[in-house]
Amino acid sequence: MDVRLSQEQQALRDSAAQVVDRLAPRAVGQIGDAARMATLDAAVAASGWWELRTAVDGGDSLASGVEPAVVAEELGRGLADTPFLGPTLAAELRRLAGAAPGDVTETVALDPALSSLARAFDGTSPAAVAIDARGSAQALLLVPDGECHRLARVELPAAPGGLDLTRPSVVLDPSSDVVLVDEPAGPITADDLARWTALGLALTCADLVGIMRGAVDLASAYATERRQYGAAIGSFQAVQHMLADAFVAMEGSRSITLHAAWAVDALAAPEALTAATLAKAYCARAATSVCETAIQVHGGIGNTWECLAHVYLRRSLLSSDVLGNAGASLMHVLVHHDLEAADGLR
Amino acid sequence: MDFGDSLEESQFRLRLRVWLVDNNPGLPTSSTDDEYWAGMAAWHRQLYDAGFFGMSWPTDIGGQGLSSVHEVIVDEELAAAGAPPRPSLGYLVQGILEHGSDDIKRGFLPGIVNGRDRWCQGFSEPDAGSDLASLRTRADLDGEDYVISGQKIWTSYSDEAEWCLVLARTDQDAAMHRGISAFAVPMRQPGIQQRPLKMINGVTKEFGEVHFDGARVAARHMIGAPGEGWSLAMTVVSHEREPGELGYVARYSKLVNDLSRRVRQDPGAFSAEQVRELGWAIVEVEMLRRHVQRRLSDRLNGISHGPEGSVDKLLMTSVEQAVGHAALAIGGIAHGGGDDTWLNAYLYSRAQSVMGGTSQIQRNLVARRILGLPAS
Numbered sequence: 001m002d003v004r005l006s007q008e009q010q011a012l013r014d015s016a017a018q019v020v021d022r023l024a025p026r027a028v029g030q031i032g033d034a035a036r037m038a039t040l041d042a043a044v045a046a047s048g049w050w051e052l053r054t055a056v057d058g059g060d061s062l063a064s065g066v067e068p069a070v071v072a073e074e075l076g077r078g079l080a081d082t083p084f085l086g087p088t089l090a091a092e093l094r095r096l097a098g099a100a101p102g103d104v105t106e107t108v109a110l111d112p113a114l115s116s117l118a119r120a121f122d123g124t125s126p127a128a129v130a131i132d133a134r135g136s137a138q139a140l141l142l143v144p145d146g147e148c149h150r151l152a153r154v155e156l157p158a159a160p161g162g163l164d165l166t167r168p169s170v171v172l173d174p175s176s177d178v179v180l181v182d183e184p185a186g187p188i189t190a191d192d193l194a195r196w197t198a199l200g201l202a203l204t205c206a207d208l209v210g211i212m213r214g215a216v217d218l219a220s221a222y223a224t225e226r227r228q229y230g231a232a233i234g235s236f237q238a239v240q241h242m243l244a245d246a247f248v249a250m251e252g253s254r255s256i257t258l259h260a261a262w263a264v265d266a267l268a269a270p271e272a273l274t275a276a277t278l279a280k281a282y283c284a285r286a287a288t289s290v291c292e293t294a295i296q297v298h299g300g301i302g303n304t305w306e307c308l309a310h311v312y313l314r315r316s317l318l319s320s321d322v323l324g325n326a327g328a329s330l331m332h333v334l335v336h337h338d339l340e341a342a343d344g345l346r
Numbered sequence: 347m348d349f350g351d352s353l354e355e356s357q358f359r360l361r362l363r364v365w366l367v368d369n370n371p372g373l374p375t376s377s378t379d380d381e382y383w384a385g386m387a388a389w390h391r392q393l394y395d396a397g398f399f400g401m402s403w404p405t406d407i408g409g410q411g412l413s414s415v416h417e418v419i420v421d422e423e424l425a426a427a428g429a430p431p432r433p434s435l436g437y438l439v440q441g442i443l444e445h446g447s448d449d450i451k452r453g454f455l456p457g458i459v460n461g462r463d464r465w466c467q468g469f470s471e472p473d474a475g476s477d478l479a480s481l482r483t484r485a486d487l488d489g490e491d492y493v494i495s496g497q498k499i500w501t502s503y504s505d506e507a508e509w510c511l512v513l514a515r516t517d518q519d520a521a522m523h524r525g526i527s528a529f530a531v532p533m534r535q536p537g538i539q540q541r542p543l544k545m546i547n548g549v550t551k552e553f554g555e556v557h558f559d560g561a562r563v564a565a566r567h568m569i570g571a572p573g574e575g576w577s578l579a580m581t582v583v584s585h586e587r588e589p590g591e592l593g594y595v596a597r598y599s600k601l602v603n604d605l606s607r608r609v610r611q612d613p614g615a616f617s618a619e620q621v622r623e624l625g626w627a628i629v630e631v632e633m634l635r636r637h638v639q640r641r642l643s644d645r646l647n648g649i650s651h652g653p654e655g656s657v658d659k660l661l662m663t664s665v666e667q668a669v670g671h672a673a674l675a676i677g678g679i680a681h682g683g684g685d686d687t688w689l690n691a692y693l694y695s696r697a698q699s700v701m702g703g704t705s706q707i708q709r710n711l712v713a714r715r716i717l718g719l720p721a722s
């Protein structure tokens with residue numbers, strides 16, 4: 001056992017941090033700046049981060065769950081408005097199905113609550129939302145097939161929007177056709193789906209850890225600058241304690257997330273999924289409160305559109321919901337531990 | 347990065363697991379019962395004799411000289427077997443290792459590690475709690491000895507201990523924390539009186555108060571140089587805040603395992619709200635387990651005594667108190683008389699945000715030392 005990042009993983013983290021610090025938005029006004037986003041996208045494309053979960057010979061993934069988690073954390077910290085979660089999860093689906101790699105403008109479609117991968121039953125698009133869909137031409141989803149599922153795709157309308165200002169979603173057009181992904185794509189088994197979900201949860205947890213780091217940094221910097229009663233507000237113990245609690249919640253989240261990211265490939269699928277739901281329950285609960293703290297520390301400014309604090313909160317609300325929020329993840333933990341309340345309620 | 351066991355680690359794990367089959371003393375649920383504290387000394391020696399204690403400490407003081415991650419394995423296996431946690435002495439060992447002379451280390455550490463000598467920690471005083479540097483107990487040189495007078499309080503295990511690590515003022519003129527030195531003081535002597543205090547859960551073995559009235563300690567039993575007491579105390583408390591040093595993951599895992607068994611044995615007896623309380627405790631314990639693995643892995647780069655201990659302490663406290671709430675929700679209160687184990691586990695959990703420096707003090711440290719926020 002040695003859970004320190006390897007030298008390669010540290011180098012990956014450093015290069016992701018560099019890209020983010022150079023090209024991610026530093027103010028609300030920079031969000032939506034097409035030229036900056038194009039440069040950011042190009043830097044991410046050149047880095048190969050989109051391919052981390054593509055298949056190498058024999059079907060294994062190029063990198064473990066840890067590498068994309070390392071990247072996701074940095075992207076979350078910097079509010080990077082470039083697709084990553086969507087393309088990575090699409091690549092993982094193709095890998096698990098043994099399908100040919102798609103291109104990077106592909107993402108995944110989830111049910112409207114974002115709690116699971118969307119399923120199509122009659123050849124047309126179900127009510128579903130493609131996440132992290134800026135620039136995406138199509139989204140992957142499932143078509144039930146006996147005990148298993150087949151991988152299918154649907155073209156996306158070009159109208160991204162939604163709550164997260166850095167990773168817009170697209171609502172599927174109900175009249176779009178759902179087309180099976182070409183051979184050699186094989187079936188997606190229950191174990192495949194569990195592993196895929198584990199990866200998705202681990203990556204959203206990593207994104208939440210990054211968001212928490214970024215939000216704490218933002219609020220700590222403001223608390224050092226802003227003066228009231230002739231002193232920096234960061235010298236007031238009430239403010240210090242909120243920020244200390246936020247930092248501590250982030251550190252706990254990071255520890256449990258590292259394990260979930262490692263577990264994606266290292267444990268059997270059901271255990272990987274449980275490790276991921278344990279992490280998601282913890283991180284989702286922590287992230288909301290940390291982002292709320294960041295808003296509170298900013299006072300009135302924190303409640304304006306121009307302050308980045310709500311961009312963190314919005315991004316965290318999306319990541320929390322993707323593949324199961326705190327409550328849904330806790331339910332999974334209870335089922336896994338065979339814990340049931342009266343009347344089978346949980 | 348690997349959370350899995352190496353071959354050597356898995357062999358070690360298996361050896362411990364087999365040993366535990368015949369050697370689990372089956373003490374009552376931790377920290378809620380005087381019987382538990384009474385049985386702890388024997389458990390310590392049992393673990394030590396079998397080679398399962400002090401895994402990462404140097405061999406010349408009786409440790410096993412292995413990597414720090416072996417402590418995690420011990421905690422996991424003790425919890426899985428429902429055995430008591432390992433004795434929490436690491437902070438004392440780290441403090442003496444860091445500040446003691448070779449003579450002091452050779453003289454005292456083996457007895458601490460093998461469980462022959464029992465120690466307590468005399469830092470806090472009635473008027474010096476969070477503000478430890480304002481302590482007033484004094485030590486005055488008299489020939490080859492120092493003579494100690496003053497009062498300590500909240501001294502854990504004061505009734506069982508043969509030795510006390512005492513902080514006392516040796517220079518009355520130096521600024522607050524500069525004039526403090528540390529001593530290894532023998533407890534069984536006429537100048538010392540101690541009296542156990544009863545905790546809110548009824549336990550009387552946890553802590554006591556100690557009066558020093560002309561107690562004597564050999565000058566050579568000063569630990570570190572004159573005036574080094576404060577920095578020794580900071581080393582000790584920084585480790586006292588680390589769950590990896592304390593072995594508490596085992597204690598918390600055992601509690602949630604026991605509570606889970608209770609729910610499974612009596613399906614239909616608990617509401618969804620009660621079961622969810624337990625679910626959150628399971629999530630918190632999992633977090634701490636992973637956090638300890640991470641922090642003990644960091645020690646492979648070399649041990650540090652920094653402010654990260656405050657982060658650990660706050661995480662550990664949130665876990666202990668979440669488990670306490672689950673104990674109350676699931677174990678409940680025996681209003682009609684009967685077993686108070688779970689109520690007592692809950693009551694004990696309240697001390698975690700006070701001992702080893704209160705949660706408020708930890709937050710002050712995180713804010714100032716880690717986040718770099720300005721002084722008030």
Ligand SMILES: Cc1cc2nc3c(=O)[nH]c(=O)nc-3n(C[C@H](O)[C@H](O)[C@H](O)COP(=O)(O)OP(=O)(O)OC[C@H]3O[C@@H](n4cnc5c(N)ncnc54)[C@H](O)[C@@H]3O)c2cc1C
Pocket residue numbers: 466467468469470471472474475476477499500501502503552553697700701702703704705706707710
């Ligand atoms: C179970 C247990 C075991 C212990 N074992 C030992 C032991 O073995 N040896 C030993 O020396 N001591 C021991 N202690 C003592 C412990 O370290 C002290 O209780 C602790 O440091 C707090 O000191 P105090 O009790 O005087 O509380 P106080 O310092 O009086 O604090 C009272 C309240 O005021 C708050 N407060 C104080 N100062 C500040 C501040 N600057 N900012 C914000 N809030 C503040 C505190 O957070 C707390 O809520 C033990 C305590 C317990 C509960």
